Amino acid sequence: MPLNRRRFIRSLLATATLGMARPLLGAPPIRFGITGVMLNDRLGFLNDWAAWLGARLGRPVVFVQRARYREILDLLLRTQLDLAWICGYPYVQHQDVLKLIAVPSFQGQPLYRAYVIAAAEDSVQSFEELAGRRFAWSDPDSNSGYLYPRSYLASLGYAPDRFFRRTFFTWGHRRSIIAVAEGLAEGAAVDGYVWETLARRDPALTGQTRIILRSPLFGFPPIVAAPNLPETDQTRLREILIGQAGDATGRALLAELNLDGFVTAEPALFADIAVMARQLGLGR
Numbered sequence: 001m002p003l004n005r006r007r008f009i010r011s012l013l014a015t016a017t018l019g020m021a022r023p024l025l026g027a028p029p030i031r032f033g034i035t036g037v038m039l040n041d042r043l044g045f046l047n048d049w050a051a052w053l054g055a056r057l058g059r060p061v062v063f064v065q066r067a068r069y070r071e072i073l074d075l076l077l078r079t080q081l082d083l084a085w086i087c088g089y090p091y092v093q094h095q096d097v098l099k100l101i102a103v104p105s106f107q108g109q110p111l112y113r114a115y116v117i118a119a120a121e122d123s124v125q126s127f128e129e130l131a132g133r134r135f136a137w138s139d140p141d142s143n144s145g146y147l148y149p150r151s152y153l154a155s156l157g158y159a160p161d162r163f164f165r166r167t168f169f170t171w172g173h174r175r176s177i178i179a180v181a182e183g184l185a186e187g188a189a190v191d192g193y194v195w196e197t198l199a200r201r202d203p204a205l206t207g208q209t210r211i212i213l214r215s216p217l218f219g220f221p222p223i224v225a226a227p228n229l230p231e232t233d234q235t236r237l238r239e240i241l242i243g244q245a246g247d248a249t250g251r252a253l254l255a256e257l258n259l260d261g262f263v264t265a266e267p268a269l270f271a272d273i274a275v276m277a278r279q280l281g282l283g284r
Contacts (some may be wrong), residue, residue, distance in 0.1 A: 029060035030237070033072040033084035045256050052249055067171045071140035079228045083237060087144040087221045090272040095267050099225040101232055102241040102262040103269065106193050110220045110263050113192035114144030116213035117180055124187070125262045127152065127213045135164040136188035137178045139171055143273050148215050149189040151276040174198060181208035193220070197258040218271035223231075223262070238264065 006111055030053075034046075046063045053061040064081060066072045073090045075081045076098070083101065091098060103110040118124045126131075127149070138145025148162040161167075168185070170176045176188040177198060192214065199206040223241065225234050244250035245261030 004153050012165060013178050025109055027059045029062045030057060031062055031064055031081045033064045033075060033081040035072045035086065036070050037068060040112060049253050052253060053240060057236060059130055069139045076226050079226045081223050083223060085221060085223050087142050088219050088270045088273045089147050090141045091224060092270050092277060097227045100265060100267060101223045101225050101238050103222045103265040104220050105260040108260060110265055110269065111217040112220045114148040114189055114215035115192045115195050115211045115219060116149060116228050117189060117209040118187050118212050119180055120208050120210045122186065125212060130165055130187040132165045133186040134166045136170050136176045136185035137167060137175050138176045138190060139169060143218060144191040145176065146191050147175060147276055151280060154280060177205060177209055179203055200258060218273055236243055
């Protein structure tokens with residue numbers, strides 16, 4: 001985040017939190033897990049967002065970062081986290097116990113796409129032309145970075161594990177983009193939101209890649225609560241997140257995330273992801 005933008009947000013925070021519910025001394029924090037679903041190289045931003053959330057909640061908010069989706073999911077299921085921003089794929093696998101709090105709105109709707117990318121200078125024009133090449137998956141629990149591209153290949157009659165010459169996990173969508181840009185992989189499957197957000201922040205990086213396939217729209221990676229989080233806390237957190245776009249400081253923070261805001265949603269938003277998982281024998 002540019003320094004002047006950060007100073008602007010912090011000046012708004014200093015003003016906006018006057019008269020708000022201050023986090024209580026000794027009150028247990030809300031532990032908020034994040035993964036590669038969001039761009040997680042934004043430590044200053046996370047501190048600002050935690051301060052904004054905590055001032056409204058009346059409790060400290062602590063962000064917990066892990067590189068792998070599975071690590072955050074395991075902490076959430078063991079109730080060592082209260083809240084997490086996860087992918088739609090692990091959500092549909094555990095929606096019987098995880099509580100859907102809110103879904104980000106991106107470009108006017110709570111939806112996003114998976115992108116398959118290749119190097120900008122490569123002659124490849126389609127996903128199918130990546131046969132026999134090196135390919136980067138982002139995470140085995142990612143819809144856009146693993147489930148969807150495997151489902152796409154299977155729908156064409158290809159065995160995903162035999163289609164490429166070599167595959168590897170990067171454990172992050174940004175890392176997958178870097179892998180293609182630097183020639184470590186000739187193709188990758190990434191979160192379209194992450195690619196589009198990086199295109200605004202680091203066009204020199206995304207400019208070294210080219211989108212060769214866009215998926216259908218899927219439910220945007222949701223924010224969910226642990227099984228034991230009290231309903232009163234779930235309701236309050238939902239209200240705060242959905243109201244964020246109506247607050248000047250909240251909007252500035254959302255702009256740094258390249259999001260419009262947060263909205264309510266039903267589990268049916270992720271039905272297409274659940275269908276793909278079942279068809280590949282990966283769902284419940």
